[in-house]
Amino acid sequence: MPEPTVVLKGITKAFPGVMANENVDFTAYKGEIHALLGENGAGKSTLMNILAGLYRQDKGEMIIEGNRVEFHSPADAIKAGIGMIHQHFKLVENFTVAENVALGHENTRFFVNKKNIARDITAVAEANDIELDMSAYVWQLSVGEQQRVEILKMLYRNARILILDEPTAVLTPQESTRLFDTLREMAKNGCTIIIITHKLVEVCDVAHRVTVMRQGKLSGIAQGEEISYQSLTGMMMSENIRLDGKVPAGKAAAAVLEVKDLFVRGFKGVQAVDGLSFTLHSGEILGVAGVAGNGQRELAEAVSGIRGIQSGQVLLGDADVTCASVRARIDKGLAFVPEDRMDTGLVGNMNLADNLLLRSYWNAENNTVTGIHYARMAEKVDQAIEQYEIAVGNKKAPVRLMSGGNLQKVVLARELALSPSVIVAAYPVRGLDIGATELIYTLLLRERDRGAGVLLLSEDLDALLKYSDRILVLYRGRVMGIVDKAQARIGTIGMMMMGTTPEEVAKIEAVSHF
């Protein structure tokens, strides 16, 4: 048995109203990839944030490489050789790779010797097989490359224990594979790698050992042969929810949303949507696949009226809503579940009633002569809590205190309340645990069967293949192709996502008997 590098004993951390970690033990060894698995709100991130010095435990002790430690800040953790890579990267866009890596390093003083630093960084990168152009600016890099910068940054700080929070959430399948290769290499070199995740597939694929958490407590440890879908699912969830199983196809009927020749500019004037046309029918889920940043956000925002368009046409049923306001579109039956749950979909500092009002506060039924009908809203809050099983401590408390799954339930409770004919759902299950994910998809399927058309944007190809009736592949703001569920295969769609046309895909597949 190799030596343990991280030993956490009896870690306890309470937040107001929640026991985030309760007496959790955790051990990770030198040279292993260790997956920390659990549903959202299971306390994985809290535990790792404590290890990385961002939070302080209320109780319990930490032993790093044999020494008892106490962290007062992330800087202390870095000194002890622990580096954490967060889901949202902390890089300076206008700095080069080398500058970002050097930034904040203790050897970087007032006068910067760029040459020496670049040489040192390059050496570290080569030793760990990390391929990066040191003089490239971060804004020029893909998400996968930016992640490599973060990893390099930690290695340059002599991190021997590397924590990655949901590292594949923003990567394409190809980039994920590459990341795992890098991580394996680093583990072989003696690093301890801890990945926080809730994706079982990845865990089974790369992890040497798995620690599973449930509701703030340790729920099980598995290693080697014991790591399997079934065993881990059992440990993760209080009740077994079926992961597989076929979804019956929808019955597509009349067109409910038509987009014709849509052109939309994105951030910094980039041509984000570049001549896009499609039709969404009542009773179908049209999945939208694509690598992040290929126009999905702009498409969703343009359809829902939040973002202005350059040219094109948007029809909701028979009505031309190309120039209609957000409100007019809502009143005509368009629901939108935005990508950014916390800052767009909900107002964190407001309570449930105010958040349920967000997209219908002007409706007569929500208003009295003088003001908003808060008595009626209180009833609606109770209804939503019951119907969508929203776990909530204090109904008057700001919603930012709720967990991700519950937040998304609030968004859906609001958006579905008006029986919409079109639902634009942008990454509706991102960051959610299996239980909440299943519930959200069940709700979308129910809406589909009721007769709504659902435009489902997702980065999870498995889910898209499972739930969509058709899949539209976006590449650089254009439609690469629309594939029927029956013909859709993950490999095909993956290639189309990288810019291969369906015809070319067919040729390649014919040659390689793929």
Added chain:
Amino acid sequence: MKRFLTFEKRSAGTSGGVLAIRIVSIAFAVLVTMLLLFVVGKSPRQAGSILYSLFVQPFFSNYGVTDTIKAGIPLIILSIGVSLAFKMKLWNIGAEGQMAAGAIGAAGVAIYFPNLPALPLVLLMAVVSIAAGMLWGAIAGLPKAYLRTNETITTLMLNYIALKLVHALVLGPWRDPQSKGFPMAPVLPAQGWLPSWGNTGIHLGLLLAVILVAVYWFVVARNRWGYEIRVTGESAKAAAYAGIDVKKNIVLVLVVSGAICGLAGMVEFAGRAHRLDVNLTNGMGFTAVIIAWLSRLNPWGVIVMSLFMAGLNNGGGYAQTEGIPSAIATMIQGILLFSVLGFDVLTRYKIRIGGVLIDVDTFRQRRKSKALSAGKGRE
């Protein structure tokens, strides 16, 4: 690795300890003030009477309280105007100028229509002052909404324009021929004075201020427009998602905020000053910014903080009669404000100095448990 001084964010935010913190902060300011007074050579006895006139007289003597209320009236109205804009995260620091514009409007009515009967005169002054305040708000609001100018800068600059306009008017066309050369406009004809209560000088403006506070509360907490303001203030993205017309609201909120501050100018003019001069606004528009901040945009807090600031200001005046220079009085006010704002950190953070934890809730719990065990002992 241990640091001497650390700040930990309080997870639960503020609790019931706010009042305790305020009291401690005032006590701390009193302590520092005493030190200052000893440094400038006051005996303990003199220091005592100075402290009395600074902190006790304005709030506990008959004369002081009436004075405090009179000075508090315009502050309440201005702070409500400022709070409305702050609620939407529009940093209107132009209350001073909007108030001056309102006062100019009211004074103009008095100068050009001096023979109007009481009610029409007062109403016309109110309408014109509101219009002037609206104009001042709109000059900042329109470019903010449509050209994305920075309202902090524009409202600040508009202050100086309005104040210099007052200067120009009272030195030039509106100068009172009987003022013996002093730069002031003629006195408002007596029928235009706001009715006051007995001989206290507390005038109708108080009622108006209280009504405004109630209306502000209702609009922000209960009304549909207030809902839009709150959502926009919290998150511009959520506002767009909710289909809120943010541009329209930027203009509207700054115009209404300006209107309220303009009205404050008329209230001060017709209720207390009774003539336009360069000291009419007297920095009250800036004080209102501090009040709005200290009261956390809470309408009832605005009343309390307005009276507090008004009393503090008056106390500085009383203290001067005790023989300290006005500069020292101003310094003492500064110390108090600094202390109140500084201790405010405790409502949001736990502080650890060396091994000592400073945390309001811990103190309160300890006191509670002490009280509990003391109670048990008696049994």
